[in-house]
Amino acid sequence: MKKYTLIGPFKQILTMTGLPLKGPLSDEQLPILENGGIIMVDDKIHAIGSYPEMQTKANHLNAQNIPIQSNMVCLPGLIDAHTHICFGGSRAKDYALRNSGKTYLEIAKAGGGIWDTVTETRKATTSSLIEGVKKRADRHLAHGVTTIEVKSGYGLSVEEELKMLRAIAQADKECHPDLIATCMAAHMVPKDYQGSPADYLLEISTLLFPILKKEKLANRIDAFVEEGAFSPVSIAAYFDNAKAIGFDITVHADQFSTGGSDVAVKYKAVSADHLESSTEKEIQLLAKSNTVATALPGASMGLGCSYTPARRLLDAGAALAIASDWNPGSAPMGNLLIQAAVLGTFEKLTNTEVLAGITFRAAAALNLKDRGTLKTGLLADLIAFPTDNYQEILYQQGMMLPSLVCKKGKLVVGIN
Secondary structure (H helix, E strand, C coil), X not given: CCCEEEEEEEEEEECCCCCCCCCCCCHHHCCEEEEEEEEEECCEEEEEEEHHHHHHHHHHHCCEEEECCCCCEEEECEEECCECCCCCCCCHHHXXXXXCCCCHHHHHHCCCCHHHHHHHHHHCCHHHHHHHHHHHHHHHHHCCEXXXXXXXXXXXXXXXXXXXXXXHHHHHHHCCXXXXXXXXXXXXXXXXXXXXXXXXXXXXXXXXXXHHHHHCCCCEEEEEECCCCECCCCCHHHHHHHHHHCCEEEEEECCCCCCHHHHHHHCCCCEEEECCCCCHHHHHHHHCCCCEEEECHHHHHHHCCCCCCHHHHXXXXXXXXXXXXXXXXXXXXXXXXXHHHHHHHHHCCXXXXXXXXXXXXXXXXXXXXXXXXXXXXXXXXXXXXXXXXXXXXXXXCCCCCCCEEEECCEEEECCC
């Protein structure tokens, strides 16, 4: 028997519907429903409209009622399309070294960086990895994030990557947010690997990829195309193999040098992430493609480097998502809303562009078509902030937390 639930009235509902996937957005384009209500049926949205109209519908459906007694602004659950929240250890030492003048690449060459986290993650038990992911996912949920992409990439062997991805899969069963797993075994060539980079990539694609499909551990393959990791030439066969098996492709691109965007567009990647070093050439290339450009302001804040040229990407016609890159090294803060608000300040993004980047455009970066907007038939993932004006959300720069979070129609963070 279907379970109907009416929630409202909300002072404002930002449905995020009817907005284009690509290009700039003005705040005048933002659809705002005043004094609205939402009827949920099981895990989906059944109807959305004016609260009196929804009350009438709810009465006919014998719907349960979740009354909102104070002013709130409702919008889709936030989506973090790029994280590394499955890891062991800490990189506080790296952070101190960077602030004292060492570069990211210098620290990595000296034994810090990604390899330090690989060492600690390999030492970690599966249960400790699961608990770590759940703890971070729950914190994200309290901040309004209902869907979280989670990468492997700190195992860097078939066995250890499987340990990570199985931990992510188990954590997904035990926490409220949806965890979307991505295999990033091509994070770097492991220092203890005896063969060439090509040998390593062939081993991963030959031995690991089939297991991922069989166990349904991930449908996404990522790679770090960068100096000290993998070149555009060396990653080609790896992505060819991934595409042949049916994986979605995403790329860590243009973080410190260019080349990754070209790879992403060539392989019709769902997203190209980072882009801090992208020039006009890469911006135009991405804008003319269907690859979502994902900005990671947390990495810029953590490394003290320039931000993704978000304004120029949007003005060129690209689709821009914004994600946290939450990881133990370059982006340890992990607060999506703070980072999105700060990026908006530095890149002069409208409120609508920022909110689009962490809702429906972020959904596109994960190739998810069932969330990101509040619309009949889509998942009932919604959040509400204690304010009567949506502009307060970004104005408070992440310090205003949602009073209410519904995940798949269930109230998982209550009304304060």
